[in-house]
Amino acid sequence: MSTSQALWDDSADLAAAALAHPFVRGVADGTLPREAFAGYVAQDAFFLESFARAYALALAHSPDRDGVEAFADLIAGVREELRLHASYARQWGIELSTVQPAPATLAYTDFLLATAAIGGVGLTCAAMTPCMRLYAHLGQSLATTHTSTVYREWIDTYADPGFEALASTLERLLDVHADNVGAARTAYRRAMRLEVAFFDAALDRSGLDGTQQS
Amino acid sequence: MSTSQALWDDSADLAAAALAHPFVRGVADGTLPREAFAGYVAQDAFFLESFARAYALALAHSPDRDGVEAFADLIAGVREELRLHASYARQWGIELSTVQPAPATLAYTDFLLATAAIGGVGLTCAAMTPCMRLYAHLGQSLATTHTSTVYREWIDTYADPGFEALASTLERLLDVHADNVGAARTAYRRAMRLEVAFFDAALDRSGLDGTQQS
Amino acid sequence: MSTSQALWDDSADLAAAALAHPFVRGVADGTLPREAFAGYVAQDAFFLESFARAYALALAHSPDRDGVEAFADLIAGVREELRLHASYARQWGIELSTVQPAPATLAYTDFLLATAAIGGVGLTCAAMTPCMRLYAHLGQSLATTHTSTVYREWIDTYADPGFEALASTLERLLDVHADNVGAARTAYRRAMRLEVAFFDAALDRSGLDGTQQS
Amino acid sequence: MSTSQALWDDSADLAAAALAHPFVRGVADGTLPREAFAGYVAQDAFFLESFARAYALALAHSPDRDGVEAFADLIAGVREELRLHASYARQWGIELSTVQPAPATLAYTDFLLATAAIGGVGLTCAAMTPCMRLYAHLGQSLATTHTSTVYREWIDTYADPGFEALASTLERLLDVHADNVGAARTAYRRAMRLEVAFFDAALDRSGLDGTQQS
Numbered sequence: 001m002s003t004s005q006a007l008w009d010d011s012a013d014l015a016a017a018a019l020a021h022p023f024v025r026g027v028a029d030g031t032l033p034r035e036a037f038a039g040y041v042a043q044d045a046f047f048l049e050s051f052a053r054a055y056a057l058a059l060a061h062s063p064d065r066d067g068v069e070a071f072a073d074l075i076a077g078v079r080e081e082l083r084l085h086a087s088y089a090r091q092w093g094i095e096l097s098t099v100q101p102a103p104a105t106l107a108y109t110d111f112l113l114a115t116a117a118i119g120g121v122g123l124t125c126a127a128m129t130p131c132m133r134l135y136a137h138l139g140q141s142l143a144t145t146h147t148s149t150v151y152r153e154w155i156d157t158y159a160d161p162g163f164e165a166l167a168s169t170l171e172r173l174l175d176v177h178a179d180n181v182g183a184a185r186t187a188y189r190r191a192m193r194l195e196v197a198f199f200d201a202a203l204d205r206s207g208l209d210g211t212q213q214s
Numbered sequence: 215m216s217t218s219q220a221l222w223d224d225s226a227d228l229a230a231a232a233l234a235h236p237f238v239r240g241v242a243d244g245t246l247p248r249e250a251f252a253g254y255v256a257q258d259a260f261f262l263e264s265f266a267r268a269y270a271l272a273l274a275h276s277p278d279r280d281g282v283e284a285f286a287d288l289i290a291g292v293r294e295e296l297r298l299h300a301s302y303a304r305q306w307g308i309e310l311s312t313v314q315p316a317p318a319t320l321a322y323t324d325f326l327l328a329t330a331a332i333g334g335v336g337l338t339c340a341a342m343t344p345c346m347r348l349y350a351h352l353g354q355s356l357a358t359t360h361t362s363t364v365y366r367e368w369i370d371t372y373a374d375p376g377f378e379a380l381a382s383t384l385e386r387l388l389d390v391h392a393d394n395v396g397a398a399r400t401a402y403r404r405a406m407r408l409e410v411a412f413f414d415a416a417l418d419r420s421g422l423d424g425t426q427q428s
Numbered sequence: 429m430s431t432s433q434a435l436w437d438d439s440a441d442l443a444a445a446a447l448a449h450p451f452v453r454g455v456a457d458g459t460l461p462r463e464a465f466a467g468y469v470a471q472d473a474f475f476l477e478s479f480a481r482a483y484a485l486a487l488a489h490s491p492d493r494d495g496v497e498a499f500a501d502l503i504a505g506v507r508e509e510l511r512l513h514a515s516y517a518r519q520w521g522i523e524l525s526t527v528q529p530a531p532a533t534l535a536y537t538d539f540l541l542a543t544a545a546i547g548g549v550g551l552t553c554a555a556m557t558p559c560m561r562l563y564a565h566l567g568q569s570l571a572t573t574h575t576s577t578v579y580r581e582w583i584d585t586y587a588d589p590g591f592e593a594l595a596s597t598l599e600r601l602l603d604v605h606a607d608n609v610g611a612a613r614t615a616y617r618r619a620m621r622l623e624v625a626f627f628d629a630a631l632d633r634s635g636l637d638g639t640q641q642s
Numbered sequence: 643m644s645t646s647q648a649l650w651d652d653s654a655d656l657a658a659a660a661l662a663h664p665f666v667r668g669v670a671d672g673t674l675p676r677e678a679f680a681g682y683v684a685q686d687a688f689f690l691e692s693f694a695r696a697y698a699l700a701l702a703h704s705p706d707r708d709g710v711e712a713f714a715d716l717i718a719g720v721r722e723e724l725r726l727h728a729s730y731a732r733q734w735g736i737e738l739s740t741v742q743p744a745p746a747t748l749a750y751t752d753f754l755l756a757t758a759a760i761g762g763v764g765l766t767c768a769a770m771t772p773c774m775r776l777y778a779h780l781g782q783s784l785a786t787t788h789t790s791t792v793y794r795e796w797i798d799t800y801a802d803p804g805f806e807a808l809a810s811t812l813e814r815l816l817d818v819h820a821d822n823v824g825a826a827r828t829a830y831r832r833a834m835r836l837e838v839a840f841f842d843a844a845l846d847r848s849g850l851d852g853t854q855q856s
Contacts, residue, residue, distance in 0.1 A: 049493055049496055052487070052496055052500065053332065053487065053488040053490075053496065054488075056484040056485070056487040056488040056499075057331075057484070057485075057488045059480070059481065059484040059503075060481040060482075060484040060485045060488070060544075060760060061760055061762075062481075065477055065525070068477055068480055068481065069507070071484075072480065072503050072504070072507055075487075075500050075503065076500070076504065079497070079500055097493070106325070106404075107321055107324070109328070110321070110324035110325045110327075110328040111320070111324045111328075113324075113327075113328035113331060113332055114323070114324040114325075114326075114327035114328045114331065116488075117271075117327060117328065117331030117332065117488075118267065118327055118331065118702060118703055120703075120762065190320075263707055263710055266701070266710055266714065267701065267702045267704075267710065268702075270698040270699070270701040270702040270713075271698070271699075271702045273694070273695065273698040273717075274546060274695040274696075274698040274699045274702070274758075275546055275548075276695075279691055279739070282691055282694055282695065283721070285698075286694065286717050286718070286721055289701075289714050289717065290714070290718065293711070293714055311707070330702075331702075332488060332489055334489075334548065481760065485759075534753070535749055535752070537756070538749070538752035538753045538755075538756040539748070539752045539756075540756075541752075541755075541756035541759060541760055542751070542752040542753075542754075542755035542756045542759065545699075545755060545756065545759030545760065546695065546755055546759065
């Protein structure tokens with residue numbers, strides 16, 4: 001079994017928790033309050049900017065041309081997601097440029113940036129794969145089970161075969177570069193937990209912005 | 215007023231919270247359970263290794279010889295602290311090499327490493343100064359007010375004029391390099407909050423190791 | 429006058445030397461031996477991989493979303509150039525994957541990577557702009573003056589408005605981020621000299637590969 | 643045989659070339675013009691600052707406490723060397739703060755910084771070991787064969803057991819971390835050639851400063 005498959009299987013508990021999360025259920029049946037979704041989109045736009053930076057650090061540290069090309073593809077994929085967020089922001093009057101990152105967002109972005117800056121390409125792939133594989137899983141699951149079209153564009157984005165291809169690209173890089181499987185597992189599970197905490201925080205917030213401490 | 219003084223004054227609430235923290239009171243009057251202190255030492259040893267890495271990134275990115283020399287002094291200072299921790303570990307049978315970082319520890323080290331890797335020297339100084347200035351403050355305060363000598367070596371370490379000199383060195387670098395005061399303030403307060411959360415976590419743990427989720 | 433315009437004007441001597449270089453003249457009139465061009469393409473493919481890494485480091489260190497987006501565009505532009513090189517490689521039987529970098533190539537890539545890793549976004553833009561602006565200049569000049577179509581695809585690539593747009597994007601970033609103009613000038617001229625030396629080396633080599641010392 | 647020993651043996655030709663170099667012979671017999679030595683010291687001070695930065699990047703990227711401690715020792719060693727240079731500068735009226743790096747100096751520092759930023763700890767050790775092992779070799783050789791005491795302080799510095807210990811520390815790290823021996827060999831030989839070129843440049847210069855192109 002590939003490392004990426006083993007790590008995903010190993011986190012089946014957290015994948016299930018994410019799929020059953022009230023935030024995700026609310027996306028599926030359309031009951032998620034628009035404000036909660038708007039706040040999530042604002043935080044996710046902040047998150048994705050750091051996600052792109054982490055991919056860029058991995059690109060810079062890649063030992064070969066294949067890695068350079070693959071991480072460039074993945075950066076291009078993040079920009080597609082950011083365009084989706086900008087589209088939501090325009091529709092719903094969310095001001096993305098002034099969003100204050102919530103604690104759950106910063107915990108995740110700091111983890112990704114610290115890992116990508118210091119940890120090497122293999123560990124970086126382990127830290128970044130959960131976001132891709134989990135969202136492909138959520139998108140594909142909700143594409144067949146959702147009962148409302150309120151958040152259809154979001155579901156379609158992550159159910160798209162193009163997104164699946166990006167997730168697979170990153171898993172392939174993980175399989176190639178993760179030579180320390182124990183460390184990779186620790187990073188992978190940590191990212192999975194941070195994903196669930198990101199949904200928790202999205203529900204906890206009442207407004208569009210994170211209620212950051214000052 | 216210097217930037218470093220302004221940022222310290224701006225965080226007087228958090229400095230007061232740290233000085234009044236049950237963990238710090240327990241160090242002052244000797245009532246802190248040895249297990250809680252041992253657990254703190256183990257987490258702090260993990261933390262300090264990342265602190266040294268963050269200083270090293272700042273050294274590498276310093277634009278001039280002065281910065282290279284000053285950050286090398288600061289790295290040497292961290293090693294002194296680590297020797298203190300190793301001494302405690304030997305006395306009290308703490309196994310530092312296998313310590314699992316607690317969530318509060320990782321939140322802090324990820325923040326420092328992400329900032330040092332991406333944020334530039336000025337922001338890195340802003341993120342790192344609280345740890346130095348706060349501990350100099352705690353050490354100097356407790357040196358005159360403690361009522362027990364149980365944790366005297368710890369108090370003496372941070373009350374030492376050599377530690378004050380290192381804190382001042384870092385504040386000088388902060389004053390020189392922090393050209394974005396707003397961002398510096400945000401990083402400084404975040405580090406101050408992470409310091410208080412580090413003490414919270416030290417009390418919450420019952421044993422020597424962090425109760426990390428698996 | 430913008431910083432980017434001032435730095436380009438300041439290097440008019442080196443821009444003229446590049447335009448008058450026997451390598452460039454040979455591209456314009458088609459007299460450049462195919463082997464010399466093939467060797468140049470092989471070295472340039474190696475160079476561009478490092479160029480993409482340097483852009484990625486700049487993306488990671490960019491202080492705002494605008495920089496993240498712009499450097500992602502510039503990375504996408506490098507990939508277009510690499511596709512051109514792969515096309516030449518297929519046509520002419522050049523083996524890009526085993527190319528040994530020549531000293532002139534390594535001098536340039538080491539300079540770019542060291543600057544991008546350590547020097548901050550402004551200095552990185554100063555080090556990278558000459559490659560973009562000079563090639564736009566050469567392409568646009570040759571597009572109106574070439575007397576042979578042997579190397580037309582190369583000329584068309586760099587004469588293309590899309591390439592001009594990328595050069596302008598990088599110059600805009602240079603203008604925004606280069607706060608130390610003296611250091612920026614030093615980096616800019618150094619890159620211009622490395623460009624000319626790259627053409628020198630392309631003529632000095634007799635075969636497809638760099639005559640690297642072993 | 644250890645990797646470090648194999649790489650040193652593999653570069654015996656370049657080690658011999660360095661020992662027989664007119665610059666080194668002039669240090670041994672005291673015939674090296676003071677201006678040439680002063681110019682060398684000025685370039686070496688610039689070089690050592692980058693050497694310290696490269697060690698700092700290796701410290702930051704080290705996967706364990708042992709690496710953090712060892713690279714901190716090596717940084718402390720560089721500072722000892724810089725104090726020697728400052729002592730020469732005071733004696734002989736060399737202005738270190740305004741020295742312009744010569745091309746041979748920049749070629750070496752860019753190589754080290756690019757490798758340390760991008761290449762991982764093992765490759766960084768391979769790039770940095772030659773400077774340490776070669777100077778230990780030169781110092782120890784000249785300590786027994788020199789016929790003049792003009793440059794005795796320089797000889798004593800590199801003949802010192804403390805310097806040998808630092809060289810051995812770095813070789814141990816190289817042995818631990820260099821998992822790609824082919825890439826390590828390429829980096830090691832490149833550094834050895836850059837060492838010889840550094841001596842070449844020291845003789846070529848007539849004055850205290852590098853004859854940098856403007």
